[in-house]
Amino acid sequence: MTKPSWFNRLSILFGLAFLYLPIVVLVIYSFNGSKLVTVWGGFSTQWYATVLNNPSIIEGAKVSFLVAAVSATAATILGTLAAVVMVRLRRFRGRALFNGMLLAPMVMPEVVMAVSMLLMFVTLGIDRGPLTITLAHTTFTLCFATVVLQSRLVELDPSLEEAARDLGCPPAKAFVSVALPNMVPAIVSAWLLSFTLSLDDLVISSFTTGPGASTLPMKIYSQIKFGVTPEINAISTIILGIVVLGLVAAQLVSRRSEQRATTA
Amino acid sequence: MLTAATPSTKTNWGKRLLIAIPYAWLLVLFLAPFALVAGISLSTVRLGMPPFEPLTAWDGSILNLRLNFENFLYVLTDDTYLLAYLTSLKVAAISTAAMLFIAYPLAYGIASCSPSSRSLLVFLVIVPFWSSMLIRVYSWMSILRNDGLLNALLLKVGLISEPLRILNTETAIYIGIIYTYLPFMVLPIYSTLSSADRTLIEAARDLGCSRISAFWRVTFPLSLPGVLAGCALVFIPVVGEFVIPDLLGGADTQMIGRAIWLEFFNNRDWPMAAAVTIVLLALLVVPIVYFQSRQSRERT
Numbered sequence: 001m002t003k004p005s006w007f008n009r010l011s012i013l014f015g016l017a018f019l020y021l022p023i024v025v026l027v028i029y030s031f032n033g034s035k036l037v038t039v040w041g042g043f044s045t046q047w048y049a050t051v052l053n054n055p056s057i058i059e060g061a062k063v064s065f066l067v068a069a070v071s072a073t074a075a076t077i078l079g080t081l082a083a084v085v086m087v088r089l090r091r092f093r094g095r096a097l098f099n100g101m102l103l104a105p106m107v108m109p110e111v112v113m114a115v116s117m118l119l120m121f122v123t124l125g126i127d128r129g130p131l132t133i134t135l136a137h138t139t140f141t142l143c144f145a146t147v148v149l150q151s152r153l154v155e156l157d158p159s160l161e162e163a164a165r166d167l168g169c170p171p172a173k174a175f176v177s178v179a180l181p182n183m184v185p186a187i188v189s190a191w192l193l194s195f196t197l198s199l200d201d202l203v204i205s206s207f208t209t210g211p212g213a214s215t216l217p218m219k220i221y222s223q224i225k226f227g228v229t230p231e232i233n234a235i236s237t238i239i240l241g242i243v244v245l246g247l248v249a250a251q252l253v254s255r256r257s258e259q260r261a262t263t264a
Numbered sequence: 265m266l267t268a269a270t271p272s273t274k275t276n277w278g279k280r281l282l283i284a285i286p287y288a289w290l291l292v293l294f295l296a297p298f299a300l301v302a303g304i305s306l307s308t309v310r311l312g313m314p315p316f317e318p319l320t321a322w323d324g325s326i327l328n329l330r331l332n333f334e335n336f337l338y339v340l341t342d343d344t345y346l347l348a349y350l351t352s353l354k355v356a357a358i359s360t361a362a363m364l365f366i367a368y369p370l371a372y373g374i375a376s377c378s379p380s381s382r383s384l385l386v387f388l389v390i391v392p393f394w395s396s397m398l399i400r401v402y403s404w405m406s407i408l409r410n411d412g413l414l415n416a417l418l419l420k421v422g423l424i425s426e427p428l429r430i431l432n433t434e435t436a437i438y439i440g441i442i443y444t445y446l447p448f449m450v451l452p453i454y455s456t457l458s459s460a461d462r463t464l465i466e467a468a469r470d471l472g473c474s475r476i477s478a479f480w481r482v483t484f485p486l487s488l489p490g491v492l493a494g495c496a497l498v499f500i501p502v503v504g505e506f507v508i509p510d511l512l513g514g515a516d517t518q519m520i521g522r523a524i525w526l527e528f529f530n531n532r533d534w535p536m537a538a539a540v541t542i543v544l545l546a547l548l549v550v551p552i553v554y555f556q557s558r559q560s561r562e563r564t
Contacts, residue, residue, distance in 0.1 A: 015370030109504020116297030
């Protein structure tokens with residue numbers, strides 16, 4: 001039964017080919033010497049040079065990375081608190097509403113969240129710019145971070161923490177010194193997921209930013225609207241490279257800590 | 265759990281604070297904004313910042329409340345908006361169904377592999393989901409263009425004599441949506457399939473069930489929660505999708521997410537954009553509540 005049939009193999013092959021072909025095409029053509037999409041003009045790295053010498057793109061990348069790093073950190077911290085609340089505190093007033101607010105952003109169309117958060121910032125009178133984008137990104141990535149952390153926290157054996165508490169350790173300290181170290185892989189992947197979701201976002205950033213602050217996706221979007229250029233292929237390949245490196249690193253971290261858990 | 269049995273004022277305060285921080289964040293930045301959207305949808309557009317009239321005004325000692333329902337009347341009677349809502353629902357429904365056909369065999373195939381290749385294959389499905397959606401949509405633009413790769417290939421093979429127009433059509437929207445949202449459909453189906461009890465299928469086979477009827481009578485019903493979760497994860501956000509219809513679609517296919525964007529940035533009519541948003545939210549309330557109740561049941 002565990003042996004995949006030819007039909008299984010074919011579906012995997014077809015599915016993965018569909019998922020990867022466009023990405024492969026994009027990466028290959030980022031090294032195209034010709035400006036035309038369909039003509040291969042020899043191997044060249046000229047588009048990478050163009051990207052690195054484009055101050056507007058570099059500026060956008062700086063804003064994006066700053067926003068992504070800060071909002072991912074905030075979302076991971078808030079997500080850890082939210083996961084602890086959801087897993088450890090089974091009963092408190094307003095739990096259903098809390099659960100609903102944690103799940104809804106996962107499916108809420110981006111435009112809806114974007115419009116609503118913008119109106120909040122305008123009402124509160126906060127100047128729109130990197131700060132408001134960061135607040136908005138923290139909010140929409142928070143639910144994804146919480147899901148990752150929650151599923152890890154559910155698996156953790158509570159008996160060790162109970163033992164620490166029985167020996168007189170206060171609950172917060174017991175959690176930090178016993179449960180938290182075991183959650184490191186989940187914390188890393190929650191942070192990375194929030195980081196990449198923030199780095200990728202176009203719609204929420206466009207609505208919640210003010211004049212002057214543009215993120216990298218906003219710059220890419222306006223360039224695409226202007227016309228397809230190989231320069232975008234080069235930017236895309238750089239971003240893809242960063243994401244894949246981060247993912248492989250996260251995978252290695254979780255595998256290593258799993259091994260440590262099994263050998264310990 | 266144990267803390268409840270040994271209540272002390274200190275842990276109670278700690279517990280309250282623990283709940284209060286994420287709770288307050290979500291109340292202020294997620295829930296309360298919807299009330300604002302509802303309020304502003306009843307306002308009137310004006311020049312200046314913010315570009316809408318306040319709902320209340322003091323006239324001497326009288327508090328005036330002005331609610332303008334014109335935006336809603338317009339949204340609900342105007343043909344372009346009505347068509348945009350219907351198109352969005354149609355596109356979301358068709359692409360969700362199409363994705364199910366592609367995602368199910370893929371998830372089933374992965375679940376039938378050995379545990380070590382499974383984790384590699386799942387990783388391969390996740391990588392595109394983590395990488396930029398804008399970039400992945402853009403990659404289809406260069407493939408589907410009139411002078412793009414697909415047409416160049418078809419012309420070379422001799423299947424067509426002149427380029428097909430795919431970019432800026434509804435077909436391109438479907439391709440883009442199916443492509444970008446596929447991992448959201450594969451992963452929940454895979455997780456129910458891989459945790460399904462294999463002995464049940466073997467029992468059905470031992471009792472004389474054919475391979476195909478064992479699938480339909482045992483495997484498929486077991487995977488139904490994953491199928492429904494996948495459909496909800498895909499259908500709801502696709503209805504409000506902006507990037508894909510904007511970059512791949514043409515002028516003849518207007519989806520509601522793009523209508524909100526245009527109302528906001530091009531017409532600068534915030535009250536109207538808010539009204540369109542509220543109606544979209546009303547359309548999606550039922551699937552969202554359904555999704556939430558399913559998910560929270562699963563998690564507890």
